[in-house]
Amino acid sequence: MPPFAEYEHFDALGLAELVRTRQVAPLDLVEAAIARIEARNPQINAVIHIMFNQARQTAQGDRPDGPFCGVPFLVKDLLALVAGAPTASGTRLLKQWTPAVDSELVRRWKAAGLIIVGKTNTPEFGLTPYTEPALFGPTRNPYDLTLTAGGSSGGSGAAVAARLTPLASGGDGGGSIRVPASVNGVFGLKPTRGRTPTGPVYSELWEGCAIEHALTRSVRDSAALLDATAGADVGAPYAAPPQAGPFLAEVGRAPGRLRIAYTTHALIGGDEPPVDPVCVRGLEATGKLLEGLGHEVVEAAPQYDYAELAMAFMTMIAGQTRNDIRDTAALVGKRPARGDFELLTWMLGLLGDAFTAADYVHATRVFGMTARVIGAFFTTHDVLLTPTLPRPPFAIGALQPTPAEHRLLSTLATLRAARLLTALDLVRPLAMKTFGYIRYLAPFNVTGQPAMSVPLHWTDAGLPVGMHFVGRFGDEATLFRLAGQLEQVQPWAGRAPAIAQ
Numbered sequence: 001m002p003p004f005a006e007y008e009h010f011d012a013l014g015l016a017e018l019v020r021t022r023q024v025a026p027l028d029l030v031e032a033a034i035a036r037i038e039a040r041n042p043q044i045n046a047v048i049h050i051m052f053n054q055a056r057q058t059a060q061g062d063r064p065d066g067p068f069c070g071v072p073f074l075v076k077d078l079l080a081l082v083a084g085a086p087t088a089s090g091t092r093l094l095k096q097w098t099p100a101v102d103s104e105l106v107r108r109w110k111a112a113g114l115i116i117v118g119k120t121n122t123p124e125f126g127l128t129p130y131t132e133p134a135l136f137g138p139t140r141n142p143y144d145l146t147l148t149a150g151g152s153s154g155g156s157g158a159a160v161a162a163r164l165t166p167l168a169s170g171g172d173g174g175g176s177i178r179v180p181a182s183v184n185g186v187f188g189l190k191p192t193r194g195r196t197p198t199g200p201v202y203s204e205l206w207e208g209c210a211i212e213h214a215l216t217r218s219v220r221d222s223a224a225l226l227d228a229t230a231g232a233d234v235g236a237p238y239a240a241p242p243q244a245g246p247f248l249a250e251v252g253r254a255p256g257r258l259r260i261a262y263t264t265h266a267l268i269g270g271d272e273p274p275v276d277p278v279c280v281r282g283l284e285a286t287g288k289l290l291e292g293l294g295h296e297v298v299e300a301a302p303q304y305d306y307a308e309l310a311m312a313f314m315t316m317i318a319g320q321t322r323n324d325i326r327d328t329a330a331l332v333g334k335r336p337a338r339g340d341f342e343l344l345t346w347m348l349g350l351l352g353d354a355f356t357a358a359d360y361v362h363a364t365r366v367f368g369m370t371a372r373v374i375g376a377f378f379t380t381h382d383v384l385l386t387p388t389l390p391r392p393p394f395a396i397g398a399l400q401p402t403p404a405e406h407r408l409l410s411t412l413a414t415l416r417a418a419r420l421l422t423a424l425d426l427v428r429p430l431a432m433k434t435f436g437y438i439r440y441l442a443p444f445n446v447t448g449q450p451a452m453s454v455p456l457h458w459t460d461a462g463l464p465v466g467m468h469f470v471g472r473f474g475d476e477a478t479l480f481r482l483a484g485q486l487e488q489v490q491p492w493a494g495r496a497p498a499i500a501q
Helices: 005-009 012-020 026-044 052-060 104-111 154-161 180-183 219-229 277-292 306-331 345-354 357-379 403-415 418-423 427-434 445-447 474-490
Strands: 047-050 070-074 115-120 145-147 168-173 187-188 209-216 258-263 296-299 385-386 449-459 466-471
Touching: 005 026, 012 026, 012 115, 012 219, 026 047, 026 052, 026 070, 026 115, 026 154, 052 115, 070 104, 070 154, 070 445, 104 115, 104 219, 115 154, 154 168, 154 180, 154 187, 154 209, 168 187, 168 219, 180 187, 180 418, 180 449, 180 466, 187 219, 187 474, 209 219, 258 277, 277 296, 277 385, 277 449, 277 466, 306 345, 306 357, 306 445, 345 403, 385 474, 449 474, 466 474
Parallel strands: 070 115, 070 168, 258 296, 258 385
Antiparallel strands: 047 115, 168 209, 187 209, 187 449, 385 466, 449 466
16 A cells, blocks of 8 residues: 555645644655655656655655645746756756756745655647657656647646646646646646746746746645745746735635636637537536526627737747757757757747847737737626637647658758748748647736636546636636635546546
8 A cells, every 4th residue: 555545635735734733744745645656657757857865855854834834746847946956848958957046936835845756747948738858758648648748737737637746836838837737637727927936047938928836636725825936036027916815715715796708719820720519518518607606608709810919929939949949058068959959949949040139029019919908808807718728638749740741840940941931921820720729828828817727627538628717917816716616516626537546
């Protein structure tokens, strides 16, 4: 029998309460997490770096008496720097690189009492909505090992679903918390821009589109963790509006009667491929559930140029990727070379070279005007509801380039001919295709609004399908109230993949 067999029956706050009341010791929880990582991770490949010895030492030493005292935790291997632990970011050049300092967010996780037991898999630089890096191999969905665990926080999503730890960190620059939350059947909140710290190594992430938080099994764990980490750090470029009170207190509070808009139309790029009927049924069922709870549900969506936003987002990512390639190579003391990076990463970097400074500035202006339109939409609606994704979990490799596309990209990469893509206006259709999968998510990275994926629907085959809720800027409180209400009337905690049963 594995250590502390009841480990999976508790969320993180529940485990911390057992530690606080001396029913279990932190070492018991760490050993329980280690046993499950050793038994289950070989099947799903969620954890790519273990920190078991450090975790055992921390569990037996003096620890902060925070809200998560003694609870095992996994950290996504991107952005969040853990002093002395490798931070590869899914890329070959950084496989052995170790930072000398903790990120401020990592410091706050530790101060909350969390014990880091390892780091989770991510695509190279977190660029794709699936986790299939060449360096570490694909992370597999615990509900079906042939399917994706999503991305870019796929390792964290799979780990939480498989009950390796009750919560794990994630970052979201275009849906990277909410995608894996949906396909793994867990709760994932992207906070308001500026809510959690980015220093001391980073400042603004992806023009403010990216922010870190976590994937959790319960709503209250997400709220309590955000309470523990919220607030600007020294030198922050901006901060989220102050919260009125603890987010944890919002979880059990009635949300009142909300005016909730819903749509299945794409909010970036286009409507191809069509939304899968199972996602439409999930949206319809969620709308009826909300109406039954007393909310007003209306069909509506903000109106702006969805194709232009896709092109602007592609421009921003390409520029950021080019800089990441340059900075990564400089960090290890070499010049960037094609063989050091995956093909898609390298091509994005070449596109970053092909775009002009004026192109990049135009993209940021499109971001600003889109934020104005969406902000105005939320003056008359409290929440926007969409499917999290336009399709249920898909097969590993399904979103990778086809052999023909791979040959074309390889040729262009060899010739350094990314300018041909822009000159022939081939980037626009590429952007439309690229953002088809995250059509409901990326706009709210642009606006900085809080958004969450809630595991409310399941396919006939038992695969999770998340529902996506967006709130006003700075208003995580309403989302936590609504999520707590939904969790109470349609609980998901009892659902677990066979690997965790």
